[in-house]
Amino acid sequence: MISLSALYRYPLKSGMAERLQVARLDALGLVGDRRWMVVEAASGRFLTQRLLPQMGRIEARWGEEGHSLRLSAPGMAELHVEVPGQDDGLRGVTIWRDSLQVPDAGDAAADWLSRFLGRPCRLVQIPEQRARQVDTAYAEPGERVHFADGFPLLLIGQASLDDLVARVGRPLEMLRFRPNLVVAGSAAYAEDGWKRIRIGDLAFRVAKGCSRCILTTLDPQTGERSADREPLTTLKTYREREGEVFFGQNLIALGTGELHAGMPVEVLE
Structure with a gap:
């Protein structure tokens, strides 16, 4: 069974993460994110x-x-x-x-x-x-975003990180990738093929893959940059497409409500 294993928000853009057990969603994503x-x-x-x-x-x-x-x-x-x-x-x-x-x-x-x-x-x-309009190449008019780079929510599968860790050969923190939602129980990179999911009673549309940058090479605790540019170096060997490196999926919520860590995740499409 696929489940929501972790919830994070970032009240200040580029500031420290906050792990939550319960989070409300409004028209812009997680409240306070x-x-x-x-x-x-x-x-x-x-x-x-x-x-x-x-x-x-x-x-x-x-x-x-x-x-x-x-x-x-x-x-x-x-x-x-x-x-x-x-x-x-x-x-x-x-x-x-x-x-x-x-x-x-x-x-x-x-x-x-x-x-x-x-x-x-x-x-x-x-x-x-x-709030800003989400890029209409991937969203409907009226779907909006806060100060995130482009989309209201980011989802990553725990198995995807586990696979990356095995390829890099050393531990990597999930927070290098600054997700809002982490899911467990799916295959590595299964989220790449999802179009719509449901978590609890809330439905989400998968908008597009998340292109990654130098931020992933920073230790989330110290801010120190990895000298070997990992994990970006390894990601480029197998996750690069048309000059961009992808890891995780951007989501748009199709309603408002409440999420709890541990909720089941259902792939609708």
């Missing part, structure tokens, strides 16, 4: 671990009822940030090809992040009303 992002102060361009590996050491956690965010990092005092109003202090930001106006979280958060990251930056938040 990638709703905050760090941007360059001058340009509004998004910042990630690709440029600043130390971002992976920032722990961002939602406060009571999701009205605030708690930031902590090595050598920094903890900071609580209130969720700005959806029209407060709007700042123009760019994430890949998308440009949008989103609320700025204020000077205290900007100063905290600028000191930790060593460059002028701002913290922004995305309310549901200002």
Whole structure:
């Protein structure tokens, strides 16, 4: 039987993962997932671990009822940030090809992040009303995404990681790949052939494979980059297609509701 073996969210884009036993889904994916992002102060361009590996050491956690965010990092005092109003202090930001106006979280958060990251930056938040359209080559009009690179949810099979580990020849953390949903009980790379699945009472459409980048070579605990560029080097030997390396599948939820770790997963198509 295939089951949902782990649930993760990342409140701050490129920040530390948070493992959950229960997660609610809204119109943008897991509630609280990638709703905050760090941007360059001058340009509004998004910042990630690709440029600043130390971002992976920032722990961002939602406060009571999701009205605030708690930031902590090595050598920094903890900071609580209130969720700005959806029209407060709007700042123009760019994430890949998308440009949008989103609320700025204020000077205290900007100063905290600028000191930790060593460059002028701002913290922004995305309310549901200002979310981005998912690429209509893979989604319907009106299907939206938060600050993730392109899709609301990412699924990886545990057997797929196990196969990769055997090929690389050393342990690899699942969090290198930053999934939201991990499933157990399927064959390695079985998710490549799925089109629709159901987890509990919720249905999901498999949109496309997830193309991988240098981020996978970073240790999720330390931010250190592997000198041999693993696991990307090995993935390129058998998972490369048209110049891109794929591992995991991007999903779009076909409704809202609640997920629990351990729920059965049914392949519908």
